[in-house]
Amino acid sequence: MYLWACPHCEFTVWTPSNEVVYGEIKSHCIHHFRDAFSRTFFKTSWTCTKCGAGDTRVEENDAVASFQDHMLNHLSDRIGTSTNMQADIGGSADVLFLTPEDRRGIHLIRKAFVCQGDVVVTVTRDVKNWLKLLSQRTEERPKQVILISPSMDLPEQIASTRITPIPLEENCSIGAIGKTLTKSLTNLAGDDQQITVEFDMLSRVIDACDTNDAFRFLHLVDGLTSKVGANAIFPFDPAWVPHPTLNVFANLFDIVLLGERDRLRRYVLRKYEFRDEEAPDRTSARITVPVQRMVQTGADRNSNR
Numbered sequence: 001m002y003l004w005a006c007p008h009c010e011f012t013v014w015t016p017s018n019e020v021v022y023g024e025i026k027s028h029c030i031h032h033f034r035d036a037f038s039r040t041f042f043k044t045s046w047t048c049t050k051c052g053a054g055d056t057r058v059e060e061n062d063a064v065a066s067f068q069d070h071m072l073n074h075l076s077d078r079i080g081t082s083t084n085m086q087a088d089i090g091g092s093a094d095v096l097f098l099t100p101e102d103r104r105g106i107h108l109i110r111k112a113f114v115c116q117g118d119v120v121v122t123v124t125r126d127v128k129n130w131l132k133l134l135s136q137r138t139e140e141r142p143k144q145v146i147l148i149s150p151s152m153d154l155p156e157q158i159a160s161t162r163i164t165p166i167p168l169e170e171n172c173s174i175g176a177i178g179k180t181l182t183k184s185l186t187n188l189a190g191d192d193q194q195i196t197v198e199f200d201m202l203s204r205v206i207d208a209c210d211t212n213d214a215f216r217f218l219h220l221v222d223g224l225t226s227k228v229g230a231n232a233i234f235p236f237d238p239a240w241v242p243h244p245t246l247n248v249f250a251n252l253f254d255i256v257l258l259g260e261r262d263r264l265r266r267y268v269l270r271k272y273e274f275r276d277e278e279a280p281d282r283t284s285a286r287i288t289v290p291v292q293r294m295v296q297t298g299a300d301r302n303s304n305r
Helices: 016-031 062-079 083-088 108-110 127-136 174-190 204-207 211-227 243-250
Strands: 002-005 012-015 037-039 044-047 054-057 092-098 119-123 144-150 163-168 171-173 195-199 231-236 257-260 264-267 294-296
Touching: 002 062, 012 016, 016 062, 016 174, 016 264, 037 062, 037 083, 054 062, 062 174, 092 195, 108 127, 108 231, 108 257, 119 174, 119 294, 127 144, 144 174, 144 257, 163 257, 174 195, 174 211, 204 211, 204 243, 211 231, 211 243, 211 294
Parallel strands: 092 231, 092 257, 119 144, 119 195, 144 163, 195 231
Antiparallel strands: 002 012, 012 264, 037 044, 044 054, 171 294, 257 264
């Protein structure tokens, strides 16, 4: 994986394609150098604030492209390689992974991030793609994958000793899902191995709960994963909630990633959307919610997951 981190903000991109990383650098650098441009009625000019070079073009788009090509020369020396996104992001991180309804990027994030741990615990209905991914991996990691999924999605037999299926009822409360996740992680605690949690039912929890209960659930999961030193990733379709609500949810996470089939990008919130400096209290209590709303784990309005 190619890795590029912007020297001016927290934006980072991971991609297996060098052409993609060049394109991301060109696209992103414009946001930091708008003052480099000057315009008259007939032309657009730019002057590089780093080296003083410049160019003038009649068409504004040509001037922008010329500037992007120039800045690529300055910024491309920051391109590196990544073999483990978890190491890049840091330990015990909660990651909100924004991926559209077609799930673009989910395969890439699982390969580059989720499967870098020794043990994966996933709460998901996407069992078919998980089994396909694991059958294609020749690397030793992950050593164990715990699939927590509705029973109708789990094959009767799984031909792998490193996969442990744990069935859920077709419709169960968020408390029941939380208890199952709690038990699985508690059994792994103290084994001195890197654990990665994928919670792939966030949209269903939000559908089943009001905002306050969804927040409380996420805080409890955060406390649970922190207790065992796990990284946690929450795939989520951003179209599922209004944009203001999405911004509020994003502030609950350490990092927000945008996923596409050939790239993973860090989403940088605007300054007024940054989280408070005082992090909310974490708790390692068992996950229970007073109002046990039922989570529809079967087929829903937009997805067969």
